[in-house]
Amino acid sequence: MSRPKTQPYHHGQLREALATSGRALLEEKGIRGFTLRECARRAGVSHAAPAYHFASIDDLLAELATRGFDELAGAMAAEAARADGSATGQLVAQGIGYMAFAAGNPALFQLMFSREANRLDTAPLAAASEAVRALHAAAVETAIPHASGEIKQRMTDFAGASMHGFIALVLESEIGGKDSSRALKARGLALLSVMAETVVRVGA
Amino acid sequence: MSRPKTQPYHHGQLREALATSGRALLEEKGIRGFTLRECARRAGVSHAAPAYHFASIDDLLAELATRGFDELAGAMAAEAARADGSATGQLVAQGIGYMAFAAGNPALFQLMFSREANRLDTAPLAAASEAVRALHAAAVETAIPHASGEIKQRMTDFAGASMHGFIALVLESEIGGKDSSRALKARGLALLSVMAETVVRVGA
DNA sequence: CTTTCAATCTTGACGTTGGAAAGAGGCGAA
DNA sequence: TTCGCCTCTTTCCAACGTCAAGATTGAAAG
Structure with a gap:
């Protein structure tokens, strides 16, 4: 046996x-x-x-958040893998993966990015969220490889803020309260497109 | 008496x-x-x-969130009132007010934009959050008065997502974990500046 | 000034929660 | 087979949100 x-x-x-x-x-x-x-x-x-x-309920929540970050990284990487080779390709694709994960797991997503999760901060949780951040930074690097370090940081802030903010506001129905899911997707794509173009333009 | x-x-x-x-x-x-x-x-x-x-603990939380939105609107309006007359002035100033409120009241801010608050949804809460949205839309309108309705909507999405996403990530220390408050402010201002310029450029 | 009376707060209770402590049960090593 | 450890159950406790009932008060009414 x-x-x-x-x-x-x-x-x-x-x-x-x-x-x-x-x-x-x-x-x-x-x-x-x-x-x-x-x-x-x-x-x-x-x-x-x-x-x-x-050990406690917080410990379980930390585990859920950690797994969430792992899955989020997977979703971003999977989308990015099938992106075209354009400068903005990685950035937009990762954004799609990011938003799709958030839309599919709204409560988990909010837990991951909540002050509560921050308070828990176990080592695996920190590592998992750091991995997502690294993935995102790499996409910016791909888009503007020749920009200065400061510009890269600013554009990482900018790109991350745009994509995170959009889906966060959608989840709270602060954006598009009654709109169809299809319309929201279009708005999300439009946002990612403007975001990626701006990154490339400023980083040039 | x-x-x-x-x-x-x-x-x-x-x-x-x-x-x-x-x-x-x-x-x-x-x-x-x-x-x-x-x-x-x-x-x-x-x-x-x-x-x-x-009536319940949720009722109290709804009240707190409602007052939060009122105060947030006040902070945005106060900053906007002392903005210069440039096209991007209102947008940047409101963003400063928005971020300052969030930084000063992180837990309340997260409550206001949490799924929990969404679930509560009393009439006053909906009205207060709508007022903030209207204020933001007006700033975009001021920046790009001649753009089409669709562009205006897209730019409202974009501007709101950028400023909300940035401060949300800062509060979760997903951005600038160990950076000084001064450095974070600079990064926030840089982000608002890129955001506002992009709105004007795309909306032109 | 006394008497009412409704609005406001207190007390006590119930079912549920997270967590600690102690015991029961089963599996693998000896 | 026996032992010992890992896993789960049972029992208990303080604290929670909410409800029902009673007490207290300011002020209006006489």
Whole structure:
């Protein structure tokens, strides 16, 4: 019976199960409605079972945020991989991946970029969010390889702020409250296009 | 004794006191650490006293968010009033007011633009946030009065996304983790400047 | 000035939460 | 088989939001 030794016992995959049910719960109830006990309930274990895998509810939230950043980086990289070779290609493609992830996981996205997550700041979480930042910086580097360091920093600020701000405002329905998803996508693309062109123009 | 009849009794100004202590508590503990009972404690009343003034904890949070939007609009308008007459003046000045408010009230700012606040959505809250949006749209209008409606909308998206995204990322220390406040201000101003120039250029 | 009375606050209770402590159960090593 | 550790359950506690009931007060009415 050569079972992988990482499936030890009773429930076996509790950590994974909690991350999964937690993620769903977060999207359903929002950050304020998120409870450890409901999370455990959905995983089919007693309310104190999570304690062995997560030191506290904040620890579980940190794990969710960390996985979110990993997935976000994946989404950005996947889009970027199929971008054309133009100067703005990477930047726009990554932006599409970024916005798509946010739109698909609004509550998780907000958790990742919330002050609460900042307060948690475990090492893996910091590393995962740093990876996303690095990916973004690389896209700017590709767009304006010959610009000065200061310009590159300014344009990284600018590009990151534009794409993050747009989707953040959309999620809060501060932008396009009643608009269709299709119309919002068009507006998002238009924004990314203006953003990328500006980066290249200023960085030239 | 012609006291204003709106100062009725015991504590008298409980609603105000709760809004004040609630705001401070929110900044201290964050949205997850915010509790009605602690709020009441700080106002010097029993744990159930708030119920008379606020139907629920969400109702109190909605009030805080509403006041936040009012104050944000005030900050934007105050900065804009002392702007020069250039095309980009209003836009940059409002952006400064916007970022200054966010930097001074990070937790409140995040509450205002959180999915939770969206869920609350009382009429006054919707009106207050709409007022901020209108102020911003007016600044874009001033910058590019002759552009088409679609361009104006796109540039409103763009300008709002840039300024909101930048300060949002700063608050989460996703931008400039260890930088001084002075350096961050410079980066914010640089961003606003690029943003405003782009609006005018594209809208021309 | 006394009497009402409605608005405001307090007390006490209920169900739920996060977390700690202690015990039960099963798996792998000896 | 026995032992010991890892995993989960049970039980308990303080604190939470909310409700219901009672107490307190300022001010209007007589």
